[in-house]
Amino acid sequence: MSTFNGCIREYPILAIDRFIPNESKQYFILSHVHKGNNFYLFFILNIKLIAIQDHTHGLENLNFNEKVYCTEQTALLLPFMEKRTSKQLMYSHLKELMVPVPYYETIVFEISQQNSIELTFLPANHCPGAALILIKENNGTVLYTGDMRAEAIFVTDKLDYIKKFQIKNLYMDTTCCYAEKRNFISKIASVDLLSQLIQSYSDHHHIYLDCWTVGYEEVWMAVAETFKEKIHVSRQRYTLYCRMNLLFKSILTIDPTSTRFHSCRWDEPCRAHENNMISIHFTPNENTRPIKYIPTKQSKQLLMTDLPYDCKPLEQMVK
Numbered sequence: 001m002s003t004f005n006g007c008i009r010e011y012p013i014l015a016i017d018r019f020i021p022n023e024s025k026q027y028f029i030l031s032h033v034h035k036g037n038n039f040y041l042f043f044i045l046n047i048k049l050i051a052i053q054d055h056t057h058g059l060e061n062l063n064f065n066e067k068v069y070c071t072e073q074t075a076l077l078l079p080f081m082e083k084r085t086s087k088q089l090m091y092s093h094l095k096e097l098m099v100p101v102p103y104y105e106t107i108v109f110e111i112s113q114q115n116s117i118e119l120t121f122l123p124a125n126h127c128p129g130a131a132l133i134l135i136k137e138n139n140g141t142v143l144y145t146g147d148m149r150a151e152a153i154f155v156t157d158k159l160d161y162i163k164k165f166q167i168k169n170l171y172m173d174t175t176c177c178y179a180e181k182r183n184f185i186s187k188i189a190s191v192d193l194l195s196q197l198i199q200s201y202s203d204h205h206h207i208y209l210d211c212w213t214v215g216y217e218e219v220w221m222a223v224a225e226t227f228k229e230k231i232h233v234s235r236q237r238y239t240l241y242c243r244m245n246l247l248f249k250s251i252l253t254i255d256p257t258s259t260r261f262h263s264c265r266w267d268e269p270c271r272a273h274e275n276n277m278i279s280i281h282f283t284p285n286e287n288t289r290p291i292k293y294i295p296t297k298q299s300k301q302l303l304m305t306d307l308p309y310d311c312k313p314l315e316q317m318v319k
Helices: 072-080 092-097 152-158 160-164 187-199 217-227 235-244 246-250 270-276 297-302
Strands: 014-016 027-029 039-044 047-052 068-071 098-101 106-110 116-123 131-136 141-144 167-171 206-210 277-281 315-318
Touching: 068 072, 068 116, 072 092, 072 098, 072 235, 092 098, 116 152, 116 160, 152 160, 187 217, 187 277, 206 217, 206 270, 217 246, 235 246, 270 277
Parallel strands: 014 027, 027 068, 068 098, 141 167, 206 277, 277 315
Antiparallel strands: 039 047, 106 116, 116 131, 131 141
C-alpha cells in the first residue's frame, strides 16, 4: 500500500499491515506476505506523502507478541519466509501468533458489551493468501484493498460478495496509479506471451524463471502444463509450497538434473548451464513484447532477482 500508514480512521483500534504496538491498537491484521525494501518521501500538491512499500513492517521485531489475523495461506507462508540475501527465516517467531481466517468467513472483534467489529477477508488476485479486508460496524462499512489485481473476470467471479454492502470509504492501493501502469496486460495474456517466448528458443536452452517472491505461481503452473516439465526450486521453497498445497508436488522439483526450467538459487550443478541459460524476469507493464535486459553495475543491484549478481546468462529478458 503505497501511502497507507496502517490506520483505519473509522476503526482506530485496528492496525492493518503496520505492526507497531501502542495503546490505541488492539487488533493487528495482515493482508499478505510481501515485504518491501524501501521508504520513499515525495510531494503531491505540496502535501508530504510517505510511501511505505512494506506490508509486514514491524513483524521482523522479535519482541512483537500480538496476535496476527490473516488468511489461512498467509498463516502458512509467513513463518517460513526467508531473507533474499542471507536466506534466514524472518518471521519464524510468529508461528504461534498467527490466527488463520478462511476467505469469506467473518470474524468478530468485541470492543464493548454493546459494540463489535466484523471483519472479512476476500481474495485479492495478487499472491497466495493475499486479501481485501472488509470491515463493518456502526461507523460504516469500509474496504481496504491491500495489493489487488482487479481483472474483470476475477471481480465477477470472486468479489460478487461485496455488492450487498454500501462501502462508506475505500482504502485503495495506489502503487500502480500512474500513466505507465494504466493498461498493463492481464495474467492470461502474460502467460501466453511467456509460452511464446520460451518456444522461440531451442529445447537445449535452460530457462530461468525469475520468480523471486511469492505471487508467480501461475507462471510455474502454465510452464509445467505447456512443456510437461517441472520447475527446479530450492528445497526450502519446495517444502514451503507443498506445505501450502500438495498440487505443487506435480509442478516443482528439487532435482536440478530432471528439467531445464529453474526458479532456484542457481547453485551448482545448475551453473554449468549458465552460458546456455535464458533468464526471464517479470514486471507489470503494458508491453506485449519482451524486452532484452542489458545490465549495468547499478541496474543489476536494483533488479529484484534470485540470480547471483555474478551470474552471466546467455540472455536476460524482461516481460
